[in-house]
Amino acid sequence: MKKELIAHRDPKSPISEIFRTLRTNIQFMNTSKKLKTLLITSTSPGEGKSWISSNLAVTFAQAGKRVILVDADMRKGRQYTIFGALPKPGLSNYLSGYDEYEEDDDDEKDVAQYIQKTKINNLCLMSAGNIPPNPSELLISPKMIKLIDELKELSDIVIIDGTPCELVTDAVILSRIVDTTVIVTAHETTKRESLQRIITSIKNVNGNIAGVVFNKVPMSSKKYKKSYYYGHNSKQEEANRKARRKKRDKRGWSRKEMEDRVSQIYMEQNKEDDLIDDEGFVEEDALGFDIKYDEQDEVLNDINKFVDNENVKDEEGNE
Numbered sequence: 505m506k507k508e509l510i511a512h513r514d515p516k517s518p519i520s521e522i523f524r525t526l527r528t529n530i531q532f533m534n535t536s537k538k539l540k541t542l543l544i545t546s547t548s549p550g551e552g553k554s555w556i557s558s559n560l561a562v563t564f565a566q567a568g569k570r571v572i573l574v575d576a577d578m579r580k581g582r583q584y585t586i587f588g589a590l591p592k593p594g595l596s597n598y599l600s601g602y603d604e605y606e607e608d609d610d611d612e613k614d615v616a617q618y619i620q621k622t623k624i625n626n627l628c629l630m631s632a633g634n635i636p637p638n639p640s641e642l643l644i645s646p647k648m649i650k651l652i653d654e655l656k657e658l659s660d661i662v663i664i665d666g667t668p669c670e671l672v673t674d675a676v677i678l679s680r681i682v683d684t685t686v687i688v689t690a691h692e693t694t695k696r697e698s699l700q701r702i703i704t705s706i707k708n709v710n711g712n713i714a715g716v717v718f719n720k721v722p723m724s725s726k727k728y729k730k731s732y733y734y735g736h737n738s739k740q741e742e743a744n745r746k747a748r749r750k751k752r753d754k755r756g757w758s759r760k761e762m763e764d765r766v767s768q769i770y771m772e773q774n775k776e777d778d779l780i781d782d783e784g785f786v787e788e789d790a791l792g793f794d795i796k797y798d799e800q801d802e803v804l805n806d807i808n809k810f811v812d813n814e815n816v817k818d819e820e821g822n823e
Contacts, residue, residue, distance in 0.1 A: 508555055508586050511562040512624055520563070526717065527563045530686065533714050540656045541682040542714075545666040545675035547698040549580075551690035552719040557665035558586045565627040569660040572619060574630045576678060577667045578639040581632025589620045594633025598651060599642040602634070615654045628659070639667075643677045652681055669702040676702075679711030687713065690720045 507513060511520045531539060544560070546553040554577075561573040575583035576595060584591045596602075598618045619628045636642060655662045664682060666675035679685045685706055689699060699716070706713055 509558060509562055509624075511559040511566070515566070520559075523559045523563045526560060527567065530684070530714050533684070539661060539683050541652060541662045541664065541684075543664045543666050543675065543678050543682045543685040544688060545679075545685060545702070546668045546688040546690075547694050547702055548668050548670045551668070551688050551693060553668065553688045554582055554586065554665055556686075556688050556717055556719065557663055558583060561627055561663045562624055564661055564663070565624055569626060570658070571627045572630060572655050572659040572662050573627065574655070574662060574664045575632040576643070576664045576674065578632045578636055578642070578674075579667065579672070581665075583629060583665055584631040587622045587624075587629050589622065589629050589631060591631050592633045593618050594631035595651075596633035596636045596639070596642065598630075598633070599645060599647050600636055615651060616658070619658075630655075640672065640674055640677060643674055649681055669705065670698055673705075676705050676709060676711070679706045680709045682711075684712045684714040686715060686717060688717045688719055691718065691722065693720065 510517060511523045514520060530542065544553055544557040554575075557573065561571050565571045573583060574595060575581040578596045581591075581594070583589075584594075595618070598613070598615060601613075618633075619630050622629055642648065652662065662682075664678060666678055669675045669687075675685075687699065687702060703713060
């Protein structure tokens with residue numbers, strides 16, 4: 505499996521938490537009836553539709569749901585590469601009744617023959633299959649409706665990774681036969697007019713729209729770490745913290761760093777007297793929450809040495 509499955513590879517990351525939030529929002533939007541089929545589409549290629557589909561499927565599986573992910577982009581499907589599965593037989597083979605590995609083409613083959621298990625518990629995949637000459641015609645066939653009904657019996661939820669709506673009408677066709685649709689857009693890529701056209705097209709065929717996912721929003725590393733408390737537990741954050749500590753231990757605290765840190769402590773509190781105890785040492789509570797617990801003793805010692813050496817004065821000017 506590729507690193508794109510971040511909800512599986514790093515379930516405690518802020519991004520994984522966002523996918524769980526998306527899962528919850530979709531579920532609550534369909535409280536009137538049980539959500540069984542969900543279509544993920546976009547306006548144009550490259551907006552992250554397949555990435556959203558795969559990670560959303562993972563979060564549903566992690567919640568104990570039996571999930572079948574269908575790659576309905578029969579022109580350029582890529583879910584099999586994300587999950588490390590076989591590209592065929594898949595959806596196109598089932599709908600057309602053609603399987604190059606079988607001598608006899610049988611339209612009544614069991615749908616389970618076209619579904620592959622993944623390395624993720626509760627998650628199965630139906631690849632796009634061979635590229636057919638008529639994908640749109642296959643999707644409007646009665647066999648597609650029959651397939652959806654059979655997949656609903658085999659799972660708790662069916663997630664369909666559709667095609668971009670601006671290029672072909674495949675996703676608009678599918679929006680009629682699923683419970684709801686999610687449209688993926690990208691920061692500074694998706695045009696407002698394109699999004700409005702897709703919403704109108706889906707509504708014109710009586711399709712339901714759960715909402716729009718705004719993808720690829722730029723975020724600084726600092727905001728990323730503070731976006732959710734799980735971020736402090738990530739492996740990358742831990743590695744960065746150890747590297748900073750090692751570098752500081754090697755060269756020691758500079759005078760400016762010490763001055764800046766003491767100034768920061770004084771600015772964060774209303775009373776300087778609350779920062780220093782009766783013996784003239786900095787209280788632990790003065791450090792705030794940006795210093796890790798295993799670093800507090802080290803930082804306290806360094807600051808206390810600095811306070812003693814420089815004779816830091818309080819507001820009255822007393823040493």
